[in-house]
Amino acid sequence: MSVLVVGSVAYDSVVTPSGNRQDSLGGSATFFSVASSYFTDVSVVAVVGDDFKSKDIDFMKKHGVDVSGLEVCQGGKTFRWSGVYSEDVNTRETLETQLNVFADFSPKIHCEQKRTPFLFLANIDPDLQFSVLSQMDERPQLVALDSMNYWIEGKNCSLNKVIESVDLLFVDEGEARAIAGEFNLIRCAEHIMRLGPQTIVIKRGEHGVLVFHGSVIFSAPGFPLTNPLDPTGAGDSFAGGFIGYLSASGDLSLNGFRRAAVIGSVMGSFAVESFGLDRIGSLTVADIDARFRAFTELSQFQPLDERESLLN
Numbered sequence: 533m534s535v536l537v538v539g540s541v542a543y544d545s546v547v548t549p550s551g552n553r554q555d556s557l558g559g560s561a562t563f564f565s566v567a568s569s570y571f572t573d574v575s576v577v578a579v580v581g582d583d584f585k586s587k588d589i590d591f592m593k594k595h596g597v598d599v600s601g602l603e604v605c606q607g608g609k610t611f612r613w614s615g616v617y618s619e620d621v622n623t624r625e626t627l628e629t630q631l632n633v634f635a636d637f638s639p640k641i642h643c644e645q646k647r648t649p650f651l652f653l654a655n656i657d658p659d660l661q662f663s664v665l666s667q668m669d670e671r672p673q674l675v676a677l678d679s680m681n682y683w684i685e686g687k688n689c690s691l692n693k694v695i696e697s698v699d700l701l702f703v704d705e706g707e708a709r710a711i712a713g714e715f716n717l718i719r720c721a722e723h724i725m726r727l728g729p730q731t732i733v734i735k736r737g738e739h740g741v742l743v744f745h746g747s748v749i750f751s752a753p754g755f756p757l758t759n760p761l762d763p764t765g766a767g768d769s770f771a772g773g774f775i776g777y778l779s780a781s782g783d784l785s786l787n788g789f790r791r792a793a794v795i796g797s798v799m800g801s802f803a804v805e806s807f808g809l810d811r812i813g814s815l816t817v818a819d820i821d822a823r824f825r826a827f828t829e830l831s832q833f834q835p836l837d838e839r840e841s842l843l844n
């Protein structure tokens with residue numbers, strides 16, 4: 533099976549306690565597509581300016597990402613985002629968002645892409661997300677959505693319309709609270725489920741993720757790292773691993789979602805280990821398998837048998 537993603541393809545400038553990077557390749561669709569390319573076929577729908585470097589297109593192609601839906605807008609400038617991270621890299625502040633070519637972008641989905649079974653609406657203007665969803669010939673098997681405060685605050689009505697139409701929502705803690713107007717994360721998930729999506733994945737940075745799937749809650753830890761360098765793109769890489777695995781396995785059962793959450797955590801943990809896409813873009817199958825095994829080790833324990841008790 534395969535995945536279609538609409539989102540940002542960007543140049544990012546970040547300041548973290550470990551250093552700075554100016555104008556490095558980033559964007560929600562870029563991190564997502566590279567992370568998911570290890571598992572499945574993935575096509576990107578996005579726009580860049582004529583300042584976009586051909587080596588960056590080659591990098592995506594090298595990962596087998598289908599870039600036929602990546603428009604190059606002559607005379608325009610690529611989307612740019614800059615942010616600064618706290619000392620413990622757990623929180624960040626956006627310094628600047630320049631939409632540039634995304635301000636007037638109108639995505640057009642090719643005929644062959646209109647029947648893609650998995651659709652990921654990565655972080656971008658919710659009107660663009662909705663336009664992609666409504667161009668699909670038939671409802672994909674799974675439609676997942678990500679967003680961020682910039683759109684939750686700036687385009688709330690449009691975002692709500694998209695939330696109502698999707699099966700799965702990825703959000704971080706702050707975004708979940710902003711959407712639901714609640715503090716408790718269980719209540720946030722219940723609130724969002726009433727809007728439409730039946731699976732809510734709440735990302736909690738180094739504290740891992742909570743997956744709310746119907747009435748079940750599943751928790752996956754964050755991978756303990758000695759030297760987290762740059763968390764930019766960790767959420768999108770998480771989503772890339774998660775959706776990439778679901779697409780490859782076709783397993784949309786509860787167990788499929790549990791495994792997807794751990795694979796997402798594997799890919800998110802790699803993203804944090806370097807600036808930009810350096811690490812997530814240079815993995816081997818052995819690296820991914822080894823980290824998945826390490827996750828199993830990290831969170832495995834002896835369960836109680838049905839008739840067993842801890843106290844006798």
Ligand code: AMP
Pocket residue numbers: 540542543544558559560612613629655656657680682683763764765766767768769
């Ligand atoms: P993440 O760290 O996974 O939440 O995503 C970071 C990526 O999102 C960066 O590479 C940015 O280029 C991109 N980004 C930041 N702000 C926005 C926005 N308002 N719309 C779309 N993409 C954005």
